[in-house]
Amino acid sequence: MKLRIRLLGTVELRVDGQVATPGAAKRRAVLAGLAIEANRSVSLHRLAEMVWSDVPPASAVANLRSHVAVLRRTLGDRLVARPNAYELRLAPDELDVAEFQRLAGEGRALLATAEPAGAIATLTAALEQWRGASGDGLPRGTALDNRWASLDEQRLQVFEELAEARLAAGQHGDLLPELRGHLAAHPLRERAWGQLMLALYRCGDVPAALTVYRDARAVLDEQLGIEPGEDLATLHRAMLDRAPELSFAPVVAAPTPPPTVEVRPAVGWTVPRELPADLVTFVGRTRETADVVDTVAGAKAGAVVVTGAAGSGKTALAVRAAHAVASGFPDGQVFVDLGYRNSVTPGEVLARVLRALGVAPADVPGNTDERAGWFRSLAAGRRFLLVVDGVTRAAQVRPLLPAGPGPALIVVGQRRLGSLDGVRRVALRPLGAAQGRDVLAAFAGPERLAADPAATAKLVRLCAGSALALRIAGTRLARCPALSVAALVAQVGDGQDRLDLLAYEDLSVRESLATGVAAVRSDDEVAGRLLELLGASPDAPARVDRAAAQLGVSAHRVRRALEELADAHLIQCEGPGGYRLPTLVREYAAELAAVPSAPTHPLPGWRVDPVAA
Structure with a gap:
């Protein structure tokens, strides 16, 4: 069976070439929601948000199942039922959104080459996927609105990229009516104002080009109260000066340099699209996500550090924010996981990023400073987004801090990375009871939790605000419909096997904690030993003098180790001079204390004794 689903206009479903679009608006919204998240499970909770603009009715789940049952008569085994979720399986060429984005990416890559006019056919094919406003005819005010807005923005960007390619090909005369129509509908597009100015200038109508600048300035002042940006103002000054570089000149291949001349390898900008998939069941953290988006989405972009305890959902939040702003970074998105x-x-990180941006491995400089300089040259003025996950030291990402307008950086780490200057910091605190319940509901279903609210509240407390622990608990409930919330609470609550139970497939609270602890231990041996010491008496706060005596080091050295552990969210401050282990860290530290590791360089007087309160 060959499917074709079109969302770039009125929603349309074709099966083997025949139109089979369901009639009901909400059923079409169900189809659109599943299609736009193709090959990923969409929870009933999320699907309801895509269908109803206000609070879903009590019958929402029953209505959704009814709509899916009708769709399955047409879609067959392409529509797969999951625990409290559904998944629509599609090939890339069966969804016009995927085809549009594929063609747009290929066109951008061609636009960045020495012959940008080669992008015309590909970008034109991308725009031909559109038949009107995305999601036309579907209910508005739903969770899909942001997706439609993002797609409509991408369409405008591709139109302007096509205009850039056509200007490079000398089609300035043919472009004039299309650019004027584009600006009539979207008068705040500064890039298009500049393209119209350049097209008029190359047609020999310099007065009209200068008049367009005045029109743009008036529109921006009237509607936004701002002056034109630097790019538009620079173009205006160049036209006043009759700068020769503004005139159209066909691209001519550069001559091959003589063999005796050493030439630095030319770099063709590759448009990377490396962001991991956005979690369908991402819940909560609305304010923190907005803080990250606000930092990197501005005209000048910026840098933000997302910190939090192991399992707090740092990476998921960074990826969610990156997807939210991705359309504003047409030069690409790079994702690097340092683990x-x-x-x-820092040199290894720079090399990874340079390769992602199109530098051949053999051309990556051997010197870290030279790599950093080349990166800044490549990044200058480019609108691309860099996300670096698993950072343990500020030095690893310091060379990647934006040196000017254009690129943006999101850093993810357990530590605060306090020595990084000029960055915004977003710290993730443990999830509250309401948010924790929402996370469980996203996986297990709200009706499952409503059956036993007391047990649900206790399960949320046992997960201690950890987004990872809540996700695993919810997944366990979803996997086993016969397992009651109270039964899972009884298993998790006894404390003996809690970390064993908070693991599912490749998700594990213990492994998440182990990764964070290992990073601290490899950097500060005393901090690692101190964590083991606290694990031997997890209910007692650490006192500096007593811990120093037990470890055989100075009080100053213990204070520094405590600061390291606190900075990594492995201990919590309990007033002057006192610290306490968070709940899940306490479980893991107790395991460490049971089998303490031998120090590489033995610490004098080392022993594990209970820490007095």
């Missing part, structure tokens, strides 16, 4: 390894050097 919380202290051994990763």
